[in-house]
Amino acid sequence: MAAAIAIADAEGLGAVSIRRVATELGARAMTLYSYIERKEDLLDLMADEIAAEVLVDEPLPEDWREAILTIARREREMVLRHPWRVDLVSQRVSVGPNGLRHVEQSLAALDGLAVDQLAKWRILAAIDDYSLGFIVRESLERAAPRRMGVSDAERTALAEPYMRELVASGAFPRLAPLIEGGVAGADDTYERGLNWLLDGIESDLSGR
Amino acid sequence: MAAAIAIADAEGLGAVSIRRVATELGARAMTLYSYIERKEDLLDLMADEIAAEVLVDEPLPEDWREAILTIARREREMVLRHPWRVDLVSQRVSVGPNGLRHVEQSLAALDGLAVDQLAKWRILAAIDDYSLGFIVRESLERAAPRRMGVSDAERTALAEPYMRELVASGAFPRLAPLIEGGVAGADDTYERGLNWLLDGIESDLSGR
DNA sequence: GGGGATCTCGTACGCTGTATCGCATGCCGT
């Protein structure tokens, strides 16, 4: 598991093959099958292993919003450390021990709220959905240049006239200025969206 | 492209191999390489093709929240029709013509808002992130039973004692009742979360 | 010391994406 995670961290999930992991361990491919039944099991184990990294050790803040933000930040940081996590997101339901501990801790963050468990569950689901979406998109944007390999400048060069044509076509009057100007923006995007969502939840809780 | 989409709809993205698509077209594998350079190109084309399905034909509602909801619903419906879309989400940045038209239309939904383009961009990003996260999670949950194939009952049988042990262990006091009771819940989860987010955005816009 | 269980892994099968190259076809200029 540790070997597989090391490979994935360094070279991406695509580099994690049974043979490769075995080699890294000084063994042969089929040896791994003494410990796992299929490759998917290894992926599940990897996911749960890094899920431990989002667990908050110190006591959670009293304020539920601060508690949620603390956890959410750790989720994001974890994925930045292990970008391959997003590749698993769309294909494996991960409910290992550490994943469950994380859910339990997220529920604990809402201890102060005077609503029933189901309501808390729904609140968490919404927050998780936003987090997941943001993290996937962020990861993708970070990975995009790297994925293109050496062709980075080349792709940009190819994209240039394409963009220029789009702008010139006049079919995208609202999008065009954003492309031309670039959408740099500060890096507080994650927390801004999260706070919008928390604001909405809070105002709903307080009877709107 | 149409052949590939048909295969993916019916059997999942995993069934879309070059040979398979070629066979479906009465051709041989290498023939496809006359039209695409690599398989990734085909995937990009497929993604942009179905992106057309989220474009709203009729005029958008005046109210920006209604307009956003209209578009968001179409996104979700599209992915329900083509669940394999989520498999692409974590590996391809898709900016084909239809994808761009979709972005332009989303910006148009915010025409009524009195903020600059960058602010609109940020609002859209937050909404998109939530949508993406929800849709990925929903898709995953729908796919999970199917993915396990015949072992559906078998897996449930395996999971049963595991869950029982978790509940009994007392390590998950908040999670346990949710597991025991099941988390059915109504199916308006998507729009509830979306509305929370829109509430937060709106109150921010109105000067809080 | 014998025997049974356990762990390792050599081999092989069917699958993947795609590089290379031979062939057949059709169009074009003379």
Place this chain on the structure above:
DNA sequence: ACGGCATGCGATACAGCGTACGAGATCCCC
């Protein structure tokens, strides 16, 4: 009408994948 060339199809092949099967080696226990 005919020769030559461009174009597109596809056969073959290669390196890689996950993993089923079963042989061999090792270790432990009676």
